[in-house]
Amino acid sequence: METLDKVKAGQSVTVRKIRGTGPVKKRLMDMGITQGTEITVVKLAPLGDPIEMKLRGYDLSIRKADAELVEVE
Amino acid sequence: MKIAIAGNPNSGKTTLFNALTGLNQFVGNWPGVTVEKKEGKLKKKKNVHIMDLPGIYSLSPYSLEEIIARDYLVNERPDVIINIIDGTNLERSLYLTTQLAELGIPMVIAVNMMDSVDKAGDKLDTKKLSEQLGYPVVGISALKKRNIQQLIKETLKAGEDKGSVPVMKFNSVAEEAITGIKEIVGSKADGINDRWLAVKFFERDEKVSDTYKLNKSEAEAVEKYIKKCEEKLDDTSESIIANERYKYAAKVASSSFVKKDKGALTVTDKIDKVVTNRFLALPIFVVVMFIVYFVSVTTVGAIVTDWTNEVLFAELIAPGVEDWLVSINTADWLTGLIVDGIIGGVGAVLGFVPQMFVLFLFLAFLEACGYMARIAFILDRLFRKFGLSGKSFIPMLIGTGCSVPGIMASRTIENERDRKMTIITSIFMPCGAKLPIIALIAGALFNEAWWVAPSAYFMGIAAVIISGIILKKTKPFAGDPSPFVMELPAYRWPTVGNVLKSMWERGWSFIKKAGTVVLLSSIFIWFTSSFGIIEGKFTMVEDLSDGFLSKIGTALAWIFKPLGFGEWRLTVATIMGLVAKENVVSTIGILYGFAEVSESGEEIWELLAASYTQIAAYSYLAFNLLCAPCFAAIGATKREMNSGKWTWFAVGYQTVFAYAVALIIYQIGTLISTGAFGLWTVIAFIVLGLMLYLLFRPQPKRSLTGERITA
Secondary structure, three states: OOOOHHHHOOOOEEOOOOOOHHHHHHHHHHHOOOOOEEEEEEEEEEOOOOOOEOOOOOEEOOHHHHHEEEEEE | OOEEEEEEEOOOOOHHHHHHOOOOOEEEEEOOOOEEEEEEEEEEEEEEEEEEEEOOOOOOOHHHHHHHHHHHHHHHHHEEEEEHHHHHHHHHHHHHHHHHHOOOEEEEEEEEEEEHHOOOOOEEHHHHHHHHOOOOOOOOOOOOOOOOHHHHHHHHHHOOOOOOOOOOOOOOHHHHHHHHHHHHHHHHOOOOOHHHHHHHHHHOHHHOOOOOOOHHHHHHHHHHHHHHHHHHHHOHHHHHHHHHHHHHHHHHHHHEOOOOOOOOOOOOHHHHHHHOOOOOOOHHHHHHHHHHHHHHHHHHHHHHHHHHHHHHHHHHHHHHHHHHHHOOOHHHHHHHHHHHHHHHHHHHHHHHHHHHEEEEEEHHHHHOOOOHHHHHHEEEHHHHOOOOOHHHHHHHHOOOHHHHHHHHHHHOOOOOOHHHHHHHOOOOOOOOHHHHHHHHHHHOOOOOOOHHHHHHHHHHHHHHHHEEEHHHHHHHOOOOOOOOOEEEOOOOOOOHHHHHHHHHHHHHHHHHHHHHHHHHHHHHHEEEHHHHEEEEEEOOOHHHEEHHHHHHHHHHHHHHHHHOOOOHHHHHHHHHHHOOOOOOHHHHHHHOOOOOOOOOOOHHHHHHHOOOOOOHHHHHHHHHHHHHHHHHHHHHHHHHHHOOHHHHHHHHHHHHHHHHHHHHHHHHHHHHOOOOHHHHHHHHHHHHHHHHHHOOOOOOOOOOOOHHHHH
């Protein structure tokens, strides 16, 4: 299963599912990462982490460790 | 009437708040926490109170800001909510709107940044938006003050109206469960909308179930409804609700908003192509920081600060006040207290005010234009390794000028754990006032060797990293699994008014503090250093060495014996360093019998060299660089932590850490250079071992569920 942290810059994916429970998952969902959301990974930070992505018309940055919870296709 | 302004961060809440209240506002902290609390009164209508709630994305119980906003809305029940939403970011803003609606409080929606929407050629139909949501919608530009009067009119009208408020409906399966739960918990909703309560119970919100206790059979019945729904939809209840809300928000947004050019790069995209570029990001960052540091710490700030310290206070105010006090025959001791104690002590701190204003001006600008979020983005990886965040860099950098503005700059770090860690560690960076101590030790014992000063900076950086790693693994810092999820807001040209206001608010809170903590401690130090007992009589002393302070120093000197400088003069100088680190060198000078010494204390180099080894001197340097900072910085810590307990922890940690480092340097250094071995050498090795253990032990595992943050 591909996860969001593995997506290359410039690629667009659709969210399938978010693993885990509790605050981290809720925070990701509150920011708009919900089932079916289209996400475009824009770039990685110069040091390789975190990730910058576009979704729902705005820019969001999350760490790879948190992005790993997001299953995409 | 009470109005609350709620909305996402960066939606222009503060600009709107300023536009509505003018100068009628009060800034404080929410009780017990450092989240800013702004209250004001509507211009020309003094009986209308306006509360600016913290910027939030959701009403979940997981962040301090959210809990505060939610508690305020639920417990204080304002008469009307102004939900400010960013017209250029409609979908995500509406997610919060659906949650606010459930509170059952009349609401007006202010779609902000209509000017940017128009400029981009996009179309936002506020009428359609209003039809779909069922709330009055006003398109405004808080920045250009467009349509503010109409917003006020609509808000006051909605505030009078006590009718029911429309809410969104979830899918039929979830609705069924929520309706069932509402029947069970509805009776507990005293004044609170029963639907909100039912949805929260459905989401298994722990804050709500702690507050509104259910008996066992009720709780079981509620759980049964949730389980049934979860099984049917194959997802957790919390996810179901979030999904439904976003689906609704997307639907509403797509029917009322038409983007002109879908794939086109925005101005922000273009700027970010350069500013957060893989190769250019770090060089650009270095240049920006260099400018900020250079202007605020070394040039403009330093010139103005020197002038305030050396001319305004030392030459104009102090002698002026002294002459006046003498002319009206004030008692000597009172003149001393006012001139040397209060003006000297408080003045030393107020001297930093101009420098801080320059710095706060830059910070306010960097924050408001959107670059601060990029700094965190660029540096996060580096700082995360030692328990800090990307935003910790700025407090550290500023801390090399003065810890006080450094600590205050930590306010831009939203995550509370990161902020505390930054405050505790940022004082390890050698501030400007510690430079004379370095010069004294380098000159007196190391023949002005070039490496002493850089080594002090390296020691500071090492102390930050080591402490970061050690503290990261301790319980209070390891428990909170708060993720790094950060919006990169669109770049915006900030308004002069907002930047100046932010600068003034921070600067003023510092001045107020100088009037309390620093004032009291200055009086204490002045008293203990100017009074003493000579020949059995309590009297004012001419010589610092006769005062109570030197007695205290003598009594405490043994503590520093294992560090190699257990002698009363150096001890007193260290204590005087609490008032201001500049005092350390001048105190040593006075105690060695010189009326006044130059900044680096050249006059006493020989005397010091005769009585101390290089290792003892370096240990003294290490202790003074790392131990509890001056009262001004402790005061800033207290202000930013907003907790006495945490302030004591910070100061205690810093001092214990300094002691441990100095002990290791002196004991192990002496062992290597002279072969002297004793009980303290053993202890030094134990301390070293303990530090290495704390440094290298495994990180306690991060749990995905985590603990809740308690407000």
